[in-house]
Amino acid sequence: MAIIERPTDTPALAGAGAAVTPSSSYGNFRRPVQATGWKSWAFTVDHKKIGIMYGVVAMVFFFVGGIEALLIRAQLAQPNGTILSADKYNQMFTMHATTMVFLFVMPMAAAFANYMMPLQIGARDVAFPRLNALSLWLFVFGGIFINSSWILGGAADGGWFMYAPNSSVPFSPTNGVDFWTLGLLITGVASQVGAINLIVTALNMRAPGMKLMRMPIFTWMALVVQFLLLFSIPVITVALFLLMFQRNFGANFFSVEAGADPLLWQHLFWLFGHPEVYILVLPSFGIISEVLPTFSRKPLFGYPFVVFSGAAIGFVGFGVWAHHMFAAGLGPISVAVFSVATMAIAVPTGVKIINWTLTMWGGKLWFTTAMLFAIGLIVQFTIGGLSGVTHAVAPSDTQQTDTYYIVAHFHYVIFGGAVLGLFAGIYYWWPKVFGKMLSEKIGRWNFWLMIIGMNMTFGPMHILGLQGQPRRMYIWTGDRAGDGFFDLAFWNLVASIGSLVLGIGAFLFLVNVWVSRKNPPAPADPWDARSLEWLTTNPPKEHNFDRIPTVHTLDEFFHRKYEDVGEGDQHDYKQVATGAEVIELEEKYADAHIHLPSPSYWPMVLAISLPIIGYGVIFNTLLIVAGAAIAVLALFGWALEPPTADESEFDPPAPDGDQPSKELAVSV
Amino acid sequence: MNRRVRIAAAVGLAALVAGCAEDAPQDMFQPAGPNAQSIYDLSVPVFIIAGVIGVIVMVFIAIIVVKFRDRGQAIPDQVHGKPTLEIILTIIPALILIGVAIPTVGTIMALNDTSDTECVINVTGQQWWWEIDYPTQSGCGSGIDQPIITSGQMVIPIGTPVLVRGTSRDVIHSWWIPRLNGKRDMVPGRVHTNRIEADEPGIYAGQCTEFCGLSHANMRMEVIAMTPEDFEAWKLNQTKPYESPAEGTLAAKGEQTFISQCARCHQVNGLEDADGAPIVSRPDLSVYSGAAPNLTHLMTRNTFAGAAYNLLTPECRPKVWNAPSETVGAEYLKGVTPDCLNSVELREWLRNAPAKKPMYADPTKLEATDGLTRGMPNLALSEDQIDELVAYLLERH
16 A cells, blocks of 8 residues: 555655654664665565566476476386385375465466556555565465475375375374475465455556456456455365364364364365365466467457356355265265256356357467467366366266376366466566567477377376276286276376476476576567556566556557557557557656655565474474564564655665655656 | 278277277276166266367367468457357356256265165275175175174175275275275264175275375275175185184194284184183284284185285286186185285285385384384294294185
8 A cells, every 4th residue: 555545745754754663773674775686686575576586486386396296107107116105105296286286376376466466457566565575475485394394304195185184193193294284374374465465456556447347357367366365265274273283282173083073174175175276277267368369469258258257266166165075975965066066167167268269269360389378278278177077977076086087187277277377477478577588489399398298197197097096096006907008007107208298398498498588678569468567668667657557448558559440340450559659658758756665674574483483383382482572573573664764774875864765766 | 091091090999999908997987786887877978078068179279270370361350259149158058067967966866875775784994904894684695693804805795785884993095996886985983885786796896095194005995796696605604613723734833823923903703712712802902093804714805905915826816806707706715725825925914014015013103103003013023933824824714
């Protein structure tokens, strides 16, 4: 709020602030106002820098999770594999899923939402910039905390679903599950804080004229996701709290001998876990709903249908959780209800696929790498969606659940849906974020190897599953492999080779980043794009827009470049300005006084207190006290800190001391 | 490509798919009983519908990609949508799904009906094996007068609907014999049921399918369906009185070794100590789940240790497992004969069980379970003791 509510010219407020805040007495704790160097990143509250850091850290975890996946496939390439022990294998698949879901797809989507949402709605930052930094650092420290278990006695080994009572101490005596529980509590705070922040941003900070139904579709989908997070993260937080007390403080929430019902955990977990699936895929649906129109040179077909189907998916997504429990013994009425509800959610999902294909219909298709990833998503996600319908049929699901058929299904949904969409977004917005183009040539290799790799890896898993190979098994046996076309040995080997192809494909992305690092600056509007984030330079200035744009239509940027010169029903679009010219015009009429909040130490200090408390819960109560003390200190420091740094905190201070130098000098 | 080559290729592919292939034993598309059949009948049309829709979408996208690629055409009309088309395209999938939902609900209700079952068999999961017991009842053919307790392999008569009642002694396990029915989680503190019925004699493989910890992959089970006559023979054998090994044999030494080393946890019905008192095992004093497999008739089963390893040698196993349905019952009832005993793996097991099958049995790491093991510990038996035990166990028919 700091940005928009702060009056542009209020020396009185600055004076009053100096009187009531202790900032002048901080001494060495002066605010980190540097514009360059590591401090300018570590303590930034700029949504763009935070978005980039979210993305970079998520990418690191993508490759960590990928290596875990490769080890799993290496183990399963042959019968009775010996690369991993049973114990290590169980840790590996638990951490592969945990890493990919919580530490890659979710934060990568958060990276896009953070970076793009303010730009797409014509704002200068998110609503609560320091909370935004808190979200980032909680995610980073939470992710490191969970993964530190590898060197502190072993990682969690109960599967990402962590069913009770297998997660209790007698069945999982290492500290792995504690790291997992506490780490996810920490990253859960990050998601919850981020959700509130982005909801307020989208609802309150849109540029003049941007009605909700003129909001870019990615922002819409990101908004739906934030509501899903807002309502589902508390549920998993409750579950994780119960588990923490079960394991660390002698509680009996999941002790069957004390009368507990293990299905409690399943309901709590999946009441979070199913909305989570939509949390993973909806951002990517939003991304390709931007990419497809841009490279089809047409508006999104049925924009209101896509918006409302997204909202409907979000809503119905809370009513289908028990389809993960069709074999758990719920009774026929529950099973029937959830079976039908699950089929119902296929309708809005189908609507999206229809709208994407009809967006391309009649277009002028430009097959950039981003576009290839977007089309790849439609194709692959359709396969995953249809296999999903086959197990919405509950009796069929009692055969399919916990087999590789399910593994195939959700990898087509999450890799084919979420991850391909994220890569589409990376290729599409790379010039926006970094001001350089990625190599389209390597991009194509990146795309095709990933597509071939994923179909080689996850395609055969349909056969493996239908032939009865269960999931989560560190070995499979030749005795039960059959022979001929459906031979499990053959298809396991194909899947393992496919995983290598997929790994090489993903690695080519890093190669592309490296090779493209010295590319010349990207043009202002490389894709002839349509939405508001392109109405500024590449990369955007710290304050995003020289003047806050006024929005007249959906696809505002496109309509500033093209005008309909046709008559009557006869439409004829002629380019009246290039993107660069439109942006130049904005610079010409730049706002004179732009205020941005100053960087702050406190989000990072507060964020680091939680892992310290976490280590305390596991190892030593004194650490809990120390962590709590740091948290209290950080909260006070945060609360007493003004949004903008005092003049005395700049080095050197401005000579007259009353002109806030954080006001950006904008050449008019 | 000329026609002959194409025909040859098609025939070759068909032969590859159908001819020489033998599907995996847990294939869910080979139903062998009415429950699995009704699931199969429901799921195949859904697979076909899904496949057809999938192909339509793919072809449509392929057409678009070719037809509308950028060939220098003008900027297209900025169409924002056609509401009627959209509504129609929303209603069509909804109608298809209603068409799927109605038989689905019907099948859910039908599968839940277990009122016609004629035989009750209890299964109890624990890390990492299934105990199977037949309570006394008038059902199951001619009735069961004294309880039968076995593990890993469930023997049932064909054409008889069986009510499987299941629970667990530790974590959640899942009972799944794909060719007979879908899976059912067996949850500690709850009793869940699953109806199975086999049309033909045969060995139907299954596997625990709810992740249950370290050796989840090594927790398997089989259902052996046989004719009612064979089933009666099996029952009779399971309830015959205990016979001690002949004096002075290796097996007689093995009996003493068994009493001193194994009987703490493993029950052999009828085994008596020197005073003639029955020996009752107390697995609850050593094992966290409180149970260990009953070994009274070990050699009538052909797998051991959670059905993870074969008691039959690789040469003998196919004779039983691949036997035609007319003879599979008779082959199974022969049990494990000395020449067919897979003594290599049985010895490995006796030598160091946790090294063969991962279990929590390291005595220095049992703090969390108050010293109780999960699974069988390494008993540090001598090679002589192992010889004796193998000889003794070989007589457990």
